Amino acid sequence: MSFQFNRSSKEPMSEINVTPFVDVMLVLLIIFMVTAPLLTVGVQVDLPESAADSLSDDQEPLTLSINSKGEVFIQEHQVAFEKIIPKILAISNNRTDTRIYVRGDRTINYGRVL
Secondary structure (H helix, E strand, C coil): CCCCCCCCCCCCCCCCHHHHHHHHHHHHHHHHHHHHHHHHCCCCCCEEEEEEECCCCCCCEEEECCCCCEEEEEEEEEEEEHHHHHHHHHHCCCCCCCCCEECCCCCCHHHCCC
């Protein structure tokens, strides 16, 4: 017993042909892969020699944290609120270019963090 499907030519084709889409995507991928390294190339500049020492970036930044109870911590050590500035100056050896990260608990008042 064989089944025959009689498809009339008046019915629209309901299948989607994705082959052209895949071809276009492959071409776009190749174009982006070829042009991506070209974007990182900048203007060729021959920089002069410097007699100055390089900047030391090995100094770890200080982290000032305020928890939900309002307690202040520098790194992991609890500090009284009044002694924050003298403690930071002592740790950073009075350097004003020391990076300080301020972290505040989401439940604490924004004005308290600043």
